[in-house]
Amino acid sequence: MKIKLGSKKLAAFVFIAVLLALTLSGCGADNVLYVYNWGEYISDGSEGSLNVEKAFEEYYFELTGETLDVRYTTYPSNEDLYAKISGGGSEYDVIFPSDYMIERMISEGLLQKINLEAVCEKYGVECLYSYIDDNYKGLYYDPTDEYSVPYTYGRVGIIYNKEVVDEADIGGWDLMWNEKYAGKILQFNNSRDAFATALFKLGYSVNTTNEAEWREAHDLLLQQKSIIQGYVMDEVFNKMESGEAAIAPYYAGDYFIMRRANENLGFYYPENTNIFVDAMCIPKGSRNPEIAALFINFMLSEEIAIENAKYVFYASPNSLVYNNAEYREFMGEEAMEVLYPENFDFSGELAKNGFRNLDPETLALISSLWEDLKITGGIGTGVYVVGAVVILVIIAGITALTIRKKRRARYE
């Protein structure tokens, strides 16, 4: 395609492009707050809900008369978060790591203490930390509660399709190894979560440092590999909703989101299962720790916390949320029972079945075993044969070309 344009037009073109870039870049605010959260993990204004980011900007303006720009970015996993924080080069003010990651970050000195009360006093607002239920305070990863404020918690359970799965088969982790449902089972595409399912089935601790136990778990996962449909993360939503798959382990809150689209889904907790807390923390490099603390306090306020809990659908440790009648009605009785079980020894369960930060050797072992698991069985001999044939054809082609070229050279 030929394009005929004079240099004047070209200049105009470039000029417009630059202008476009400049107008889009927006203007600065007095302060900037960098919030780094899981994807889809805060109420963002969709479906008539509240946009927390904007709400905090307004709240801050009313409180101080200064403008604030909340820069909200997202990450897909604790490991990605850790890579960004530990790799350096980025500055965040509020992050949302899970329990074991908080333990790791504290031990590596990546987090700073949160002075919630002092900050609330300074800004003259009520400190809402006391509304966090005592069950979720003093947990192992942060015994003095200086570094983190819990945001959500939950447990992993098994989601199954009632139309496919016999009631008799449900109950434990065995369902995920049941050959009757070969090709209908999904597994986590995340090494720690996937290994946890096998370790629970074996009755080992998910934080074992015994290499033999990890290898045993690997063998169990390998045995499962032939009957599972695939290793998935977010695809679990679509696959369970459409009936593509019938059995999948995932977080309790997400089950209720899936059930909105497929009424045939059921859910249960196996006896021992992974439990997690995601909490708000302020990393070391934060330049605005006070505004960050104010944001955390804001996240605890009744209206905001309820909006978030409704959006994320995970259980909230905030008593302002789970005691709210309107919230309870929105969630429905079943969800309240599943997400907020009564007489549940949270801290004991977390200490027993929650993930802990493991030593580098064990982490390296897990990732190596995970690779082993992924490559075994490979892509099938048929594919290799096709590949080999293709490569042979290419080699033959190249040789033919060279021979012809040489002949021609001789001829000339």
Place this chain on the structure above:
Amino acid sequence: MKILSRIYLILIFAFLYAPIAVMLLISFNAGESTTQFMGFSLRWYRELFRDSATLDALRNTVILSVSAAVISTVIGTMAAVGIDRMRTRWLRRSVMIVTNVPMMNPDIVTGISLMLLFVFAGRLMGLSKYLGFTTLLIAHITFNLPYVILSVLPKLKQMNKHIPEAAQDLGCTPLQSFFRVELPCIAPGIITGFIMAFTLSFDDFVISNFTSGTSFETLTIHIYSMIKKSVKPDIYALSTLIFATVLIMLFIYNFLEARSERIERMKANADIKMESNIRKLMRRRRDKSDAQKQGTR
């Protein structure tokens, strides 16, 4: 034969547009799922305009890809001119090899190598915050440059080298001759390079993933981070809007181009007419002088 090639065309375009058709359909889904269609609605388009995080990411992506494309077009065009004039063979060859590296290198290697550099440089300078817009911009310019250079170079080669010389003999300064004479000649290559650079930046994921930092999230990174919770159809709505915009822009561009070409052709026709008129005149004069010669004989 003709029918066969028609069928073939249709099949390939069906393949290329099947996922786009799915995307279009899902964007109008009434339900929350991205696999099951539950009826037509504009719900997700409304949602999209309320989803500030996604819109911010879109804005960032546009800013980044426009800036990266503009800067790499300027540097790349200059480089192409320089390379074209280079006479030292080894220098020219080595510059070309280095230029090709980001194209030959897998994205993931370019991404991590730049990340390692940025982390090192940032620590060396004692900065706490260096991954962000600047590093992304540098990374994007780096992988755009070869595409710009390789679009401009052939146009420079095709250009008649005597034209700028003639312009300078007629009193143009070198700079004037470049902007007035050479630039219009290579403009098609420059625009091609610009569009390629913009396209590549706009859709890049791998390199951005490794070189981005806090404040600046592009669309692909934003979508990738939805990996734990599910991707919602409002992203499909956004993609549909992008698709429609690009489609319209491409066709307007095509139309304008066709028009300018028609004008060129008319000009060319006029030139041919003029030329033939001159030829006729000259022939007549020659005939006359021949006649005169014969007459004198």
Place this chain on the structure above:
Amino acid sequence: MSGKRSFWQRAAAAPHMVWSVLFIIAPLIFVLYYSFTDSQGNFTLDNIKSIFNQKYVVIFVNSVTLAVIATLICLVIAYPLAYIFSRMRERWQKVAILLTILPLWMNFLITTYSWMTLLEDTGVINTILKKIGLNPIHMINTPGAVVVGMVFCFLPYMILPIYSVMAGLDVQLIEAAADLGCNSFKILTKVIMPMSVSGVVSGITMVFVPSISTFFISQKLGGGTFQLIGDTIEGYFTGTAINYNVGASLSLILMILILISMAIMNRYTDTEDTKGRPML
């Protein structure tokens, strides 16, 4: 006068050269540095050695196999297509090229999700198959699905360079061949094919390189049941056990592998450095 002029024009390449040294060569030196050091920064060959174990060989073989198959399929599809394009009327040629470029603008994460919707057992294609009374085909979570995803993503990069060479072919040359008694098959093999080699080479480069290092498509369409080199490298930089050194060595080996195969290809096809690059 002339010398001065050309000096300034040659100097126009200076910003690019500085840029290349800073952001192309220097980063590669860092990859080298990390490949040959341990986490303390001491020289070691352990990273490189650790790659030459069976596991990584399998991963490399898997990646190369899938990439080679995807590239070949792209070539087989794109070559006749580019030929058909180049024989269309000029106005339609432009439309065809625009339609080829357009899918490149779509976010590949979203199109990959769309492919999942298409290929699943309960997906669009199988639903249609069932409706017309055919047996459904299991496609998702197989290497085949990954190849389909790659071919979709990178096919335009194969079509464009081949087309741009074919469109530039001198029609008179083909007519001359026909006058000299070539049938259309001979014209294809003796005239068109040899002359379009440069387009094919750059097409192969532009498809093979991204498909060997892809990591999102393999996770989503392959169901995560096998691991490719892109997944592995990514894991070393953002996964459970971060290890820049091993990650860098893997990248180094991948890079060398690609450079060698490109060098071989270029050697046997002797193309000019700029000819046949994709033009819009």
